[in-house]
Amino acid sequence: MFVPIIFCILLGAISATPHDDFRSNLEFADYGTNWVNNGYRLNDFVQPTEMIVDLDVYLRQFRFDGVVRINVDVTENQLNQIVLHQNLVKVEGVNVVNAVTNDPVPLKITDPFSVNSTFELLVINFDSPINSGKYAITVRYEGKINENPIDRGFYAGYYFYNGAKRYYATTQFQPYHARKAFPCFDEPQFKSRFTISITRDNDLTPSFSNMAISRTEQIGNRVRETFHPTPIISAYLVAFHVSDFVSTEYTSTASRPFKIISRQGATAQHAYAAEIGLKITDALDDYLGIQYHEMGQGVIMKNDHIALPDFPSGAMENWGMVNYREAYLLYDPEHTNQNNKNFIASIMAHELGHKWFGNLVTCFWWSNLWLNESFASFFEYFAAHWADPALELEDQFVVDYVHSALTSDASSGATPMNWDTVEDNLSISAHFSTTSYAKGASVLRMMEHFLGQRNFRNGLRYYLRDNAYKIGTPENLYDALRQAASEDFTFARDFPNVNVGAVLDSWVQNPGAPVLKVDVNMETGLITVTQERYVVTGNQPSNPTWQIPLTWTHAGEMNFTNLRPKTVLSSPSTTIQGAPGHNWVIFNVAQSGLYRVNYDSHNWEMLGSYLKSTNRQNIHKLNRAQIVNDLLFFIRSNDISKALGFGVLDFLGSETDYYVWAGALTQLDWIRRRLEHIPQAHEAFTNYLLSLMNAVINHLGYNELATDSTSTILNRMQIMNFACNLGHAGCIADSLNKWNSFKNNNETVPKNLRRYVYCTGLREGNATDYEFLLEKYNSGENTADMVVMLRALACSRDQTRIVHYLQESMNNDKIRIHDRTNAWAYALQGNPENLPTVLNFFYNNFAEIRTKYGGEIRLNTCISSFTAHLTSHERIEEFHSFVYQNQIALEGSFSVGDSVARSANANMLWGNANAPEIYEFLNTKSGAATIVASSILLLAASLVQMLR
């Protein structure tokens, strides 16, 4: 499944605002209960071998009747019961026969079966104990179509077509919701073939499931469609869909089907996903050596991708039928911006990657989730990159995934990838976010550079070949990679004593990630390197040792293309003989490894002056991105003096590269917020940032050129968003021009500029501007574009409109349930003065929010998003008192509120402790002149406002 990053409670102290353009939602949060309690787990001496599921679906009544036949292998004797999962409305009857003789197996007369609703079990009681053998269980039952998508299982959603509301029903079974649609062995380790039949109303279009339709029957005024049997899969990968949706077939050969499916009225938005999806499938086929379409075990595997208006997660890799949120699949050339276009390609690559890692080879239990999530996240960037290099996803991997993995690993509470102890729900949600996705993928990339691309690919092929249709374990993967490495003579020669599996395992087992401390003796050339766990708050809960493949280069002989490690650091510290000479060194070339690097002061100073010279670009952009990101973290954790850290960072004043700025912005904003309660320091720092950004703003200009690369487009988006928010006069004036032409003359704003142009229009405008954009939102047809508008609506400064906006977030049925918590976060981000309004709204309505946003987890998300915005002593106290006074009514959200207040307070204390030094640096900087200059710009901004 595709999910998300950023959990504010745990990371509140770490990440500023979530990297805004990252797909942020909180889906794994409710994975909790089922994992910690063994009561939910099944015994493995009853193995399902085949499932036949027959559903009679009444979409408009939100219900269905079902009959399931389950063939099982029993490997134990003297069994009194068979236990499987169910979470249905009613189990009507159970019947068991010996599958060989077809003789009935008598059940206990008084108590033939029972359901345990706590543990979601169906318990079948035999009259007398049965012995090992093959049995067939038949269950007749009633089920419901959940009306709230967040309830998952088989659920309904809606859309509007020609003004009328239409319903559809689809499934989301991961991680344990298949039992809501049929009784089953609902754990990933139980794999079998499934044959699905669905009966539906005549006036709908043919249903979809994992496989193609094999047979259609008319039954009265209803239609029954039976699908081909699936290959051997886990229950969570089963899917079906009942609706009047329409599809577009994109393929030249019948043996390689490929379809995009959506609600009616959106077929014009299918083409891009198909174009890129076909290429990604081909690329993965070639790379992994197993053909997607041939995985069906006797039946051609189809390749459908369905856009859903309502979807609780980002996307889900059901075999043969991937579900997506509409915004992540449908592309409109007029309306879908570059960021969302990249998402479409990369999310598709992620889900397709799962077909091999997750579907074909499945991990034994959720603690090994990293095995398939990491691979999916790896291919998310790289397979999409192969399909369309112009998207630059290979490089974006570093600033998106490597940086966010390092950010979450900087928390003292970071959990290891192979987590198996759960302390509480929060650690679960943290685990299933950044750790399994970004970190796992970053570790795989490091292993790829270490082993070499060919060996790495061969290892993956061995792993898939040896474990296909079965369960895979980390050991299976280590074995496969070891085998591939051992077959490469050069590798074995260069790394004679290195155990490849052990290198990988050190990253899997250790919590957090290391910082490498590098001390260079330029006279002797001797480099001392020491590894240590990096924790942003300074205190390390533990200090394990990683096996770190090391790459480095130096000013005497720069080489940023050779990413092959020279050695593996497997002890806490070592010395390396480098070339003597007055040359800086850089470790972690192109940030190919998952670690930060801190140098001795002299090396930093030399790097700083090189970066400020015109030769800056000789240092790889991804190393420049790493340097700014590392430095900002070291400034936060007091691992470097402000003067030295900011002294090096000063090179941003001439930097124009997307990647470097992407490595800096979130952290710069974090620091700026920490000064918010100290106006003098806050203003000085804001002006400093504006002065740093002048060069990049001038370089980019306000208008897009036809020749702009992807990263130039993304850079303009990120830089102008930030600049307009900081009050940059030119950005504001240009945005207002565009906004007014849009509003007054119906001149569309170029899609990639909309986010900050709309926001500025609303921020500088009044209620009329808000109503104008709200009208556009309500009549929007492209979801990604609607989300852009939803975000901008919250930029209004009219606080009656912000209250209106928050009301809409609960009641407007154009705002999908998965966008409601986003709307909340946007309301906080829109303007600093929105905070009191949002807080009051929360104080007065939290119970209703809990219901309308979809439950306690959603309310917790809302509460968490206060962390970054509660920056003043008064507000923190006010919020904290409210939380304490209302702890009973807040229920489980009380503790979230409490820790939000504590994190906010810790953040504020950081500001108190560090503001003087930062202020002093800004004052002594020769740049006093630039600070004055940008104040003049600000003044100009207010003039523009007055003259408008």
Ligand SMILES: *[C@@H]1O[C@H](CO)[C@@H](O)[C@H](O)[C@H]1NC(C)=O
């Ligand atoms: C990865 O493996 C786990 C365990 O088998 C499975 O349940 C999960 O759904 C797979 N894919 C995911 C989480 O995307």
Ligand SMILES: *[C@@H]1O[C@H](CO)[C@@H](O)[C@H](O)[C@H]1NC(C)=O
């Ligand atoms: C479910 O099973 C557990 C464990 O056997 C038991 O404690 C509980 O009472 C059962 N609940 C129901 C509703 O039968």
Ligand SMILES: *[C@@H]1O[C@H](CO)[C@@H](O)[C@H](O)[C@H]1NC(C)=O
């Ligand atoms: C960098 O190293 C690689 C691999 O050793 C080599 O092929 C390449 O020519 C080097 N590049 C430079 C600029 O020295």
Ligand SMILES: *[C@@H]1O[C@H](CO)[C@@H](O)[C@H](O)[C@H]1NC(C)=O
């Ligand atoms: C505004 O422009 C759009 C397309 O650019 C067009 O569809 C729409 O009808 C125009 N509206 C008005 C009021 O002219």
Ligand SMILES: *[C@@H]1O[C@H](CO)[C@@H](O)[C@H](O)[C@H]1NC(C)=O
């Ligand atoms: C908003 O401002 C415009 C002028 O910019 C004015 O015409 C309009 O009446 C104002 N609307 C409201 C609701 O104040």
